[in-house]
Amino acid sequence: MITIFVELSKYLLIILFALYTYECFAVFRxxxxxxxxxxxxxxxxxxxxxxxxDAFLVIFLMEKEWDIxxxxxxxxxFLIVLQAGYRIxxxxxxxxxxxxxxxxxxxxxxxxxxxxxxxxxxxxxIVLISACITFLIPFIIENIKLLRNMTWIYGGVGLAMxxxxxxxxxxxxxxxISFTIAGITLQPTEFVKILFVFFIAGRFYISTEFKQIVITxxxxxxxxxxxxxxxxxGGALIFFVVYIVMLYVASQHLYYFVAGILGGCVASVVxxxxxxxxxxxxxxxxxxxxxxxxxxYQICQSLFAIGTGGWFGLGLYxxxxxxxxxxxxxxxxxxxxxxxxxxxxxxLIMVCVSCFFMFINIALQMHDFxxxxxxxxxxxxxxxxxxxxxxxxxxxxxxxxxxxxxxxYGGSSMLATFIIFSIIQGLYIRRQxxxxxxxxxxxxxxxxxx
Numbered sequence: 001m002i003t004i005f006v007e008l009s010k011y012l013l014i015i016l017f018a019l020y021t022y023e024c025f026a027v028f029r030x031x032x033x034x035x036x037x038x039x040x041x042x043x044x045x046x047x048x049x050x051x052x053x054d055a056f057l058v059i060f061l062m063e064k065e066w067d068i069x070x071x072x073x074x075x076x077x078f079l080i081v082l083q084a085g086y087r088i089x090x091x092x093x094x095x096x097x098x099x100x101x102x103x104x105x106x107x108x109x110x111x112x113x114x115x116x117x118x119x120x121x122x123x124x125x126i127v128l129i130s131a132c133i134t135f136l137i138p139f140i141i142e143n144i145k146l147l148r149n150m151t152w153i154y155g156g157v158g159l160a161m162x163x164x165x166x167x168x169x170x171x172x173x174x175x176x177i178s179f180t181i182a183g184i185t186l187q188p189t190e191f192v193k194i195l196f197v198f199f200i201a202g203r204f205y206i207s208t209e210f211k212q213i214v215i216t217x218x219x220x221x222x223x224x225x226x227x228x229x230x231x232x233x234g235g236a237l238i239f240f241v242v243y244i245v246m247l248y249v250a251s252q253h254l255y256y257f258v259a260g261i262l263g264g265c266v267a268s269v270v271x272x273x274x275x276x277x278x279x280x281x282x283x284x285x286x287x288x289x290x291x292x293x294x295x296x297y298q299i300c301q302s303l304f305a306i307g308t309g310g311w312f313g314l315g316l317y318x319x320x321x322x323x324x325x326x327x328x329x330x331x332x333x334x335x336x337x338x339x340x341x342x343x344x345x346x347x348l349i350m351v352c353v354s355c356f357f358m359f360i361n362i363a364l365q366m367h368d369f370x371x372x373x374x375x376x377x378x379x380x381x382x383x384x385x386x387x388x389x390x391x392x393x394x395x396x397x398x399x400x401x402x403x404x405x406x407x408x409y410g411g412s413s414m415l416a417t418f419i420i421f422s423i424i425q426g427l428y429i430r431r432q433x434x435x436x437x438x439x440x441x442x443x444x445x446x447x448x449x450x
Contacts, residue, residue: 002061006315009058013051014312014343020047020103021347027096040097045083048103052076052422055110055316062317069111075109075124079286082131086425090138094428100355101421104406107348111335112409114316115328126411128153130418137419142433148370151202155219158195161188162226167232177232178243178412189227189235190344190416194423196223196239197246197377204250205370213251217243231277234388234400240264242380249376285398298325302393305338313341328409330401333393349390352405356383362428375427378420 023040030036056072078143079102086093105127112120141147165188169179178187203216220243227236271278280295288296288303301324308319321327321335337345359379366372385402392399403410405417 005061006058006318010313010315010340012054014341014347016047016054016345017347020044020051021350021354023047024096024100024351038095041099042101045406046101046187048099048106049076052079052106052110056113058316059110059113063117065117071113071117071121071124077104078124078128079106080129083448085135089135090425092429092432093138094358094427097355097358097421097425097428100351100358101406103351104348107336108332108407108409110316111332111407112328114174114339115335119328123409123414126414130415133415134418134422137422138426138429141423143431147198148202148205151199151206154195154202156197158192158199159219159222159226162223162230165189166226166230177230177235185411187410187412189232190412191419192223193235193238193242193381194378194416194419196220197242197374197381198257200243200246201370201373201377205375206248208251213247213256217247228271228275231275233278233398234385234402236410237388237400238381238384238402241384242377245380246373246377250373261348270407278359281398281400285395288395298331299393301325302331302334303395305334306342306394309338309341309345311342313337313339313344315339329403330389330399330408331388331393332404332408336407337446348407349386352383352386356386359383360423362424362431366427366431368430371427371430375424378424382417382420 023044027037028039030040052072052075056068060068082102083098086098087095109120109124111426112123165177165179169177170185177189178185180186200216200220203212206212217268220239222245223239227233240260244257244264247260248257249255253319272282282297283291284295288299290296292300294378305319305321305324306315313319316339319335319338321338324331327335331449333345333348336348356379359375359382363372363375363379380404385405388397388400388402389404389408391397392402403413405413
């Protein structure tokens, strides 16, 4: 009987998530109809809570532990408070981003509870703390006007944090990416990405003259080189791509973008020749079956899981996602594809894409050039991180050890993603301020002040 229910449940999950995903893009056709937009947002919440209830009913039937129902109740309460808090304090916040954030968190809660209940409880505590820490960030972005005056503080603090990790950090899976303070493990790279965006935005807001670009490029290169020396390939790639995109948008010169891409290609070849861990990743990517008992085991298990799941998945608890090493962090997408199916996984990708589109849309509509660059940079950080994660688990690109935002297990990644979404919410609210100063006047005034 339980097996039949699990089988029916997976189809219900797919249908509900497909409906939710459709509404993510249907809302763009209702730009001038606030009532219909709110109706869409409310339907999304209904689909989300039904998905949550359906999945946790399956988890309860399989585990037969009453703690699971209590855990489910706490999650529902948290999601309700999160939604209500934003709608009360930030009446002009972007509900699509808020709904998508809640949906991605819900999928993370479901999969973590299925894979490792103790880690799921730990992750829930991290989510609670992250939500509390970042709840006032939209207010700060909307009202504090000194943020653009702290450019070198962002750059200096970020570079110092990377140096500390490179020198004193603990090695995890071959890379120095974290250190532990008072029993709490932190990955500073997750937060330096945000500081890096504010630093680059501040530098290019002042000027995009050649001298300024050279100085900024040297500073950006220092970030990337430290990460490469620490063997944090995913982090180095994100920093590099973010800088190239922000440089191109700020300067509007295509040759900077082309030069950056060519330089990145040369650097990749050099890194392949110099660093053995890069060669290992490339071998595992090119011919994983030839090294299936060593470097290729993880990616092979990931591909087996995705292939086994097919379009409609095996159902919760019917697959073997735990055979994938570090599945809760780097390969959560593979576990989702195996048990919930390819259709569900594609919908998950589309929800992430809708978040990225909204980030870019907000960047395009910002009047203030500084905040336009900030929104763009954070959008690229988010979008490229999703690309690296999905590309790695599907063998589209070599695995970089990057987590799927809001879905994968990880404290630093979770808090950093909350910060990014909160900043974007603040920028969205700021964009709607009626008294926003004209961009040209603001920029000229700032240059005079400097």
